[in-house]
Amino acid sequence: MRYTTSQPVLKLLYVALPLLLLIGWTDKPKDNALQIPITYYKLNNGLKVVLSQDKTSPIIAVGVYYNIGFRIEPKNRTGFAHLFEHMMFQGSKNLGKMEFIKLVQKNGGVLNGSTRFDFTNYFEVMPAHMLKPTLWAEADRMSGLAITDANLINQQGVVKNEVKVNVLNQPYGGFPWLDMPQYANENWYNAHNFYGDLADLDSAKLEDVHQFFKTYYAPDNAVLVIVGDFDIAEAKKIIDQYFNVIPSSPLPNKPDLSEPRQEKEKRFTKEDKLANKPAIAVAYKMPDKNTPEFYAMGLIDQLMVQGHDSKLYQAMVQEKGYTDVVNGGINYLGNMFDYNGPMVWMSDMTYDSTTSADSIIHQYDKAINELMNNITAEDVKLASIKLRSSLYDQIGSFYGFGKLNLLASFALFEDNPAKINDLENEFNKVTPELVKKTAKEYLRSTNRTILIIDPKAH
Amino acid sequence: MKKIRIYILAIIGLLNFNLVIGQPPSGSTPKDFILPAKKVKNFPNGFRTTMVQFGSIPKATISLIIKTGNVHEGPNEVWLADLTSQLMKEGTTHMNFKTLSKKVAQMGGDVNISVGQSQTTITGTVLSEYVPEFIKVVADLVMNPAFPASELERIKGDLKRQYNVDKTVPQSQAAEKFYGALYKGHPYGQYYPTEEMINRYTLQMVKDFYNKNFGAKRSVLYVAGKFDEAAANVAAQTAFSKWKPGAAVFYPPVKAVTSNDTLIVDRKGAPQTTIMVGLPTLTPKDKDYVPQVVANSMLAGSFGSRITSNIRENKGYTYSPFGFIRNVPGSSLWIEQADVTSEHTIDALKEIEKEVDRLGNEPPSKDELEGIQKYEAGIFVLRNSDPAAIINQLNFLDLYHLDDSYLTNYVKNVYKVTPEKVSEVVKNNISYPKMTLIMVGDRDSIQRQIVSPKKAF
Numbered sequence: 001m002r003y004t005t006s007q008p009v010l011k012l013l014y015v016a017l018p019l020l021l022l023i024g025w026t027d028k029p030k031d032n033a034l035q036i037p038i039t040y041y042k043l044n045n046g047l048k049v050v051l052s053q054d055k056t057s058p059i060i061a062v063g064v065y066y067n068i069g070f071r072i073e074p075k076n077r078t079g080f081a082h083l084f085e086h087m088m089f090q091g092s093k094n095l096g097k098m099e100f101i102k103l104v105q106k107n108g109g110v111l112n113g114s115t116r117f118d119f120t121n122y123f124e125v126m127p128a129h130m131l132k133p134t135l136w137a138e139a140d141r142m143s144g145l146a147i148t149d150a151n152l153i154n155q156q157g158v159v160k161n162e163v164k165v166n167v168l169n170q171p172y173g174g175f176p177w178l179d180m181p182q183y184a185n186e187n188w189y190n191a192h193n194f195y196g197d198l199a200d201l202d203s204a205k206l207e208d209v210h211q212f213f214k215t216y217y218a219p220d221n222a223v224l225v226i227v228g229d230f231d232i233a234e235a236k237k238i239i240d241q242y243f244n245v246i247p248s249s250p251l252p253n254k255p256d257l258s259e260p261r262q263e264k265e266k267r268f269t270k271e272d273k274l275a276n277k278p279a280i281a282v283a284y285k286m287p288d289k290n291t292p293e294f295y296a297m298g299l300i301d302q303l304m305v306q307g308h309d310s311k312l313y314q315a316m317v318q319e320k321g322y323t324d325v326v327n328g329g330i331n332y333l334g335n336m337f338d339y340n341g342p343m344v345w346m347s348d349m350t351y352d353s354t355t356s357a358d359s360i361i362h363q364y365d366k367a368i369n370e371l372m373n374n375i376t377a378e379d380v381k382l383a384s385i386k387l388r389s390s391l392y393d394q395i396g397s398f399y400g401f402g403k404l405n406l407l408a409s410f411a412l413f414e415d416n417p418a419k420i421n422d423l424e425n426e427f428n429k430v431t432p433e434l435v436k437k438t439a440k441e442y443l444r445s446t447n448r449t450i451l452i453i454d455p456k457a458h
Numbered sequence: 459m460k461k462i463r464i465y466i467l468a469i470i471g472l473l474n475f476n477l478v479i480g481q482p483p484s485g486s487t488p489k490d491f492i493l494p495a496k497k498v499k500n501f502p503n504g505f506r507t508t509m510v511q512f513g514s515i516p517k518a519t520i521s522l523i524i525k526t527g528n529v530h531e532g533p534n535e536v537w538l539a540d541l542t543s544q545l546m547k548e549g550t551t552h553m554n555f556k557t558l559s560k561k562v563a564q565m566g567g568d569v570n571i572s573v574g575q576s577q578t579t580i581t582g583t584v585l586s587e588y589v590p591e592f593i594k595v596v597a598d599l600v601m602n603p604a605f606p607a608s609e610l611e612r613i614k615g616d617l618k619r620q621y622n623v624d625k626t627v628p629q630s631q632a633a634e635k636f637y638g639a640l641y642k643g644h645p646y647g648q649y650y651p652t653e654e655m656i657n658r659y660t661l662q663m664v665k666d667f668y669n670k671n672f673g674a675k676r677s678v679l680y681v682a683g684k685f686d687e688a689a690a691n692v693a694a695q696t697a698f699s700k701w702k703p704g705a706a707v708f709y710p711p712v713k714a715v716t717s718n719d720t721l722i723v724d725r726k727g728a729p730q731t732t733i734m735v736g737l738p739t740l741t742p743k744d745k746d747y748v749p750q751v752v753a754n755s756m757l758a759g760s761f762g763s764r765i766t767s768n769i770r771e772n773k774g775y776t777y778s779p780f781g782f783i784r785n786v787p788g789s790s791l792w793i794e795q796a797d798v799t800s801e802h803t804i805d806a807l808k809e810i811e812k813e814v815d816r817l818g819n820e821p822p823s824k825d826e827l828e829g830i831q832k833y834e835a836g837i838f839v840l841r842n843s844d845p846a847a848i849i850n851q852l853n854f855l856d857l858y859h860l861d862d863s864y865l866t867n868y869v870k871n872v873y874k875v876t877p878e879k880v881s882e883v884v885k886n887n888i889s890y891p892k893m894t895l896i897m898v899g900d901r902d903s904i905q906r907q908i909v910s911p912k913k914a915f
Contacts, residue, residue, distance in 0.1 A: 158777050
């Protein structure tokens with residue numbers, strides 16, 4: 001099938017990273033579970049370091065995650081966190097424009113960066129023997145940028161083209177991954193246009209770039225993760241040599257990101273001049289992270305929308321024939337662990353104009369009622385197996401990067417990368433009763449936002 | 459005088475010092491990379507299995523790859539291969555879709571069937587302990603499809619919806635025109651059906667397509683990951699040895715069109731123009747294929763490549779340029795694709811032309827070439843360090859009749875490429891005046907930029 005889909009991640013390069021799927025753990029005995037080896041410590045300047053060896057292939061993945069996502073970018077500068085991510089490739093103290101990229105490439109590696117809700121990441125997958133130069137280069141750009149107006153103008157052009165190719169010149173551009181947070185949320189931090197208005201992108205100045213770097217790109221606001229075939233003692237020595245000299249910096253207080261409890265269903269229609277079929281997205285506000293209900297939602301997601309056996313797939317595709325695919329998950333820009341603030345559980349589909357949005361909503365209500373009334377221990381077990389399997393996929397994805405991403409998120413947000421080995425316990429605690437209770441509160445119709453694409457192309 | 463001299467020396471000293479600390483340190487000694495070993499079994503009916511143990515994660519990827527696809531559709535049967543595979547997914551004579559999808563979910567997996575130009579793939583990843591069971595499901599699907607009449611109209615509706623949605627995507631519009639032009643009159647050039655065409659498809663047509671094109675001789679089962687190989691072999695042997703041999707592998711001969719045609723698809727008011735520009739080029743069997751891969755990485759196929767450095771990192775005309783070699787049995791194309799901001803459509807094309815000409819006329823420096831060679835060597839390791847990627851590599855060898863030496867000598871052959879060879883393959887095979895150009899964008903805006911149509915390109 002010649003079929004194109006767009007990748008909803010704000011990133012430096014246009015490459016197809018595997019979509020980060022929903023993950024979880026199992027109800028199997030602990031000795032069967034995959035245990036990830038972890039060394040975790042902090043440098044004097046506050047930089048968190050996570051090391052995890054895996055000698056499967058002679059490669060390493062190195063990632064630096066900064067605790068600054070698009071959610072908390074400056075209010076008059078929408079899209080700035082992402083534009084800034086691009087500037088991190090434009091030149092640092094000892095590496096001129098394109099030199100970082102060439103250093104990685106000419107040594108047989110690949111690199112990328114991306115901007116998410118609550119972090120911005122930079123990573124390289126390299127041949128194992130390139131550990132030292134890779135760490136040197138990441139330390140170099142953590143130490144300071146050396147960029148010009150010309151670099152900024154160039155990347156404003158590149159980023160505007162990124163927005164055009166992913167949003168403005170695409171049918172369903174930005175739907176629902178970029179749109180839904182803007183409709184579902186009330187708090188500006190969660191509800192603004194993360195890609196940025198083109199006018200805001202144009203108005204960014206070099207001074208803004210320097211200020212942003214100074215404010216957020218400090219070692220005490222970051223984590224460095226290395227995964228793969230390397231020697232722990234040697235890595236520690238190199239890290240100490242290159243990163244320990246970078247001074248820490250006082251961080252601003254984090255703004256209040258909270259969302260009020262939603263008490264009323266919200267429904268919006270968005271015209272799309274480029275689309276010729278309607279589409280619908282339905283989003284329910286998630287429970288707070290790491291609560292028992294949060295883990296229950298991980299299993300609910302599996303039962304409701306992941307895989308061909310899921311309730312929504314069976315109803316919308318098989319029984320009703322409304323669509324051929326139901327997309328869905330927690331955090332369309334990552335997975336259920338790599339964010340740190342309000343979130344929605346969402347699903348979406350395109351359908352024919354002969355189907356009414358209400359008949360689709362009716363199927364949602366039916367599936368949710370069925371879940372609340374009929375959930376069994378067997379269902380919970382099935383959901384757990386699916387979670388465990390997708391966790392393994394996640395951990396194995398992109399040459400160690402999937403594992404790196406989880407370790408970085410747990411270190412950055414919870415100061416506990418070893419949590420990757422404890423998820424099993426958390427999901428094991430979920431009972432059919434907890435699923436019922438969670439569905440009752442979080443899959444309420446009054447807790448949802450519905451966004452419908454009204455197609456205007458013919 | 460003396461003082462000044464000291465001062466100058468001090469500055470030089472400082473610069474030298476900066477230069478010393480400003481250089482990245484070298485890496486340590488490269489580690490050996492050993493290709494994961496494959497185990498191949500040939501069955502009397504022509505079926506083959508290829509298994510590779512890889513990694514420590516208790517999962518495996520199972521892919522049954524059948525050498526049939528859109529290429530075997532007739533002129534009025536576009537997407538009949540897709541309809542066949544979608545209907546195949548609906549269940550077997552032993553298990554309906556609901557039972558099957560639940561069974562597979564209990565293994566931690568899902569079955570997906572995808573259709574490409576030349577191959578159809580039934581694939582899934584499951585927890586290690588379920589590999590034999592999953593192989594049985596795959597075999598049941600491909601050998602005993604139920605093709606339920608009750609689902610035919612629904613799936614035809616799905617295909618029509620996908621077709622309508624896809625036709626509005628600029629990259630798909632460009633691809634339709636581009637492949638339509640390069641493979642005119644051949645199934646490779648039939649990109650989209652019409653609704654009327656889909657309406658005419660019957661269950662009998664699906665069954666005929668299946669009977670004609672599916673069978674053991676055209677199929678290879680790949681399993682890669684961490685799994686019990688003996689159990690997987692027993693499952694494959696039990697399930698697939700009974701399959702009918704079916705037709706031999708056959709791909710209709712093809713000769714792609716070389717022309718310098720320029721085609722514009724009007725997309726009123728589009729903020730970008732989607733460009734596809736390219737031509738027929740060397741196929742994987744050619745002795746200069748590896749040099750061509752190296753040349754493409756230098757010209758357009760990597761982030762540090764010349765075209766990407768130019769039109770993205772220097773000019774800011776685009777976010778997403780990339781050049782690639784697209785292979786199908788019997789034909790390969792070199793293609794540069796980019797979505798460029800509308801007002802710089804022609805500027806971007808001029809730069810692409812300039813870079814293609816430059817590399818064809820002037821051999822690159824040894825340094826630049828060495829950088830690309832190391833890149834290719836590194837990417838080769840990555841291409842063999844993931845179960846799905848390993849399967850891709852092995853399937854590539856199989857589809858293009860390459861022997862194992864293609865992989866075992868790959869890195870050596872990459873390093874054999876000389877600067878002159880890079881230039882030569884570009885000059886002989888990636889010549890801009892022989893390229894077909896497709897532009898999907900605002901026609902008026904594009905035409906305003908064309909001072910003289912021929913000269914501009």
